[in-house]
Amino acid sequence: MTLVVVGASLAGLRAVESARRTGYRGRIVLIGAEEHLPYDRPPLSKAFLDAGGPGRVQPFHSETVLRDELGVELMLGAPAESLDTDAREVTVAGAAVRYDAVVIATGATARGLPGARTLRTAEDALAVRAALDDGARTVVVGAGFIGSEVASAARKRGLP
Ligand SMILES: Cc1cc2nc3c(=O)[nH]c(=O)nc-3n(C[C@H](O)[C@H](O)[C@H](O)COP(=O)(O)OP(=O)(O)OC[C@H]3O[C@@H](n4cnc5c(N)ncnc54)[C@H](O)[C@@H]3O)c2cc1C
Structure with a gap:
């Protein structure tokens, strides 16, 4: 059994944790477009903006906890490109990842202005x-x- 979770932020992480907490022992693959381990966004518009604020984001869990305790295979730094529900495959960086169940936790995108970057990551x-x-x-x-x-x-x- 393989559970694929697309979106490695709060919702994706909670889906992984819930699966393990409720007794799922199969394979879990977590796919995230960002290179970071799942992290909390709220500090980004708070302490992070202070002069001398933290230089990097604090992940919810270390890579060791994610891999060894939660048993997650991480595929970070590239977005899932497509989903084939008949073949039960998600494509990432040209490679197909087979799933038995998939969770889509790709969140929201801020509405931008041409030429301006929004505050999201x-x-x-x-x-x-x-x-x-x-x-x-x-x-x-x-x-x-x-x-x-x-x-x-x-x-x-x-x-x-
Ligand atoms: C600056 C800022 C401050 C905030 N402050 C607060 C606050 O004070 N209190 C509060 O309650 N909420 C706050 N929020 C909102 C909160 O962060 C969001 O509600 C929360 O992050 C939603 O989590 P999510 O996992 O659903 O989505 P997101 O955090 O949006 O995560 C979705 C993830 O999916 C990834 N993704 C998207 N498409 C793909 C794809 N095709 N393949 C792989 N990965 C993909 C994205 O890169 C992203 O990492 C804040 C948000 C921001 C941006």
Whole structure:
């Protein structure tokens, strides 16, 4: 039996943990487009943007825990390209991964503006922080929680 989970973030990780917790002992393959081990996004618009904030994201679990304790095969750094539900295969980097069950946990994509990068990943947060470190005059587009947190981070540094 092979369970394939596509999307190596919070939902994908919770699916893996739930499968093990409820007694599933078969093979699990976790496919993630990002190179990082599953990590939490909320800090990206908070402590991460502070001057001298953490330089890298903190994964939920180390690679050792994921591999040895949760028994997960990691396929990180390349997106799943296609899903064939008849053949029960997911294609990643041109290779087919067979599954008996698949969980799609690919999350959400932020609506962007042409030419602008949105704040969604660790790399995005590092880019925003670098701009704040350079003293950027900040315009925040998106007046929700995340936008407000970025505005707050800029203001905390005394930036306009
Ligand atoms: C900056 C920021 C701050 C936030 N702050 C808060 C907060 O304070 N409180 C709160 O409750 N929530 C917060 N959130 C929201 C929270 O992070 C999300 O609700 C949560 O990340 C959703 O998890 P998810 O696994 O469903 O999706 P996502 O975290 O979006 O993960 C989906 C993953 O799937 C991967 N993926 C997509 N397509 C493919 C593919 N084809 N193949 C392989 N992998 C793929 C993506 O690369 C991504 O890693 C914040 C989000 C951001 C961006």
